[in-house]
Structure formats: structure tokens, C-alpha cells
Amino acid sequence: EDQVTQSPEALRLQEGESSSLNCSYTVSGLRGLFWYRQDPGKGPEFLFTLYSAGEEKEKERLKATLTKKESFLHITAPKPEDSATYLCAVWSGGSNYKLTFGKGTLLTVNP
């Protein structure tokens, strides 16, 4: 069974203080790793898909990286509007399109 563990559960940063969120996974064969952002009262919003170890994707202040066992979401010089819950999910592929989600990291960026 696929497993996804995100750490830390919660992270509080000062505006401009860079940091990283971790997503470690156990799957039988990774086909894709996904990062989503979720604001309170909203549905998850797609950020990135990574397909193979060594791949990196960037969007504004966010950069996602992938190894064979984990993914990191690096946040550079965060702003208060980056405050949200960040969710990681894995797809182990085959004919099954099921995504397994972690429980998320709640990020708070103080001005």
C-alpha cells in the first residue's frame, strides 16, 4: 500500500525566511508525485507534477524537487500570501489512477 508522510505538520515563518517542506513516500513504482496548495475553505489547487528522480519544477517562490524516496518543496523569501496547507500526493501507476495524499503541512508566514 502506498504511503505518504509530510513533515513538519505545521511551520511558521517570518516573511522572507526561506525553508523547505518534506514529503517522503513508499510506493511500489512511482509514476508521479504531485504538490497541491489548499487555502481554508477551498479545494486543493494544483502546483506541480514530478515524474522522475532529479526532476525540478519552479513557480514564483516555490521549487519542487524529487529523489527516489522523497520530495521537497522549497519556499524562497515567502510572503504572507504563501500561507496555506501544502499537500503532497503520489501515483503508483499501472492501470490505477488513484492518488494517495499526505496529510499536509500547514504553512503560516507572518509579516
Added chain:
Amino acid sequence: DAGVIQSPRHEVTEMGQEVTLRCKPISGHDYLFWYRQTMMRGLELLIYFNNNVPIDDSGMPEDRFSAKMPNASFSTLKIQPSEPRDSAVYFCASGWTASGNTIYFGEGSWLTVV
């Protein structure tokens, strides 16, 4: 693009009542997913459809839950009878084969069973 549309956004119902949640996926998407989110368990896949056909319903908690997709633009998730432990946020999501399994979520239906 209107995105995935869900209704109702909020529902409060009494234990034992029937609840029907509705979803309109993004036009052109051939996959539709129903997820449930709680604080304790996070996001859990309940069921998903491909081209309107249910593919995997192993996440449906029990026979009280049922889902249908009568056409490419509409799906329902029904709970009958509802119980307080069904209180959660229910998300519908859609995607398409060529997207590499990237899926897009609706805003969710917040269900409270009292």
C-alpha cells in the same frame, strides 16, 4: 474555464436522512474522482470513474454510500442513511488521460450530520 463545480457548498442534515452531492467536471475530462477530507484521515479517495464507468470503488466506506455518473458532465455521491461520522468535506475532481494524472478539484461540499 469554469472549473469543477460542486453543489451544495454546505449541507446540514439530520442523522438518517439521505444526502446527495453533485458534481460537474471540467468539460473534456475523462476521469472523475470523489474524495473525502477529514482532520483525522486527510484526503481519501472514495471512488473514481473513467469515461463514466466506475473503475475503483474500494474506498467507499460502506453500502450507505453510492455514486453514479450518468453522463460525462454530471456525477452524484449519495449517502443513505447519513450518520454523524459522515461529517466531512467531500471533493470532486476531474482529469484527463493526457494530463499525466494531474487532477483538478472543486471547492468541496461541507457536510454536517447532526
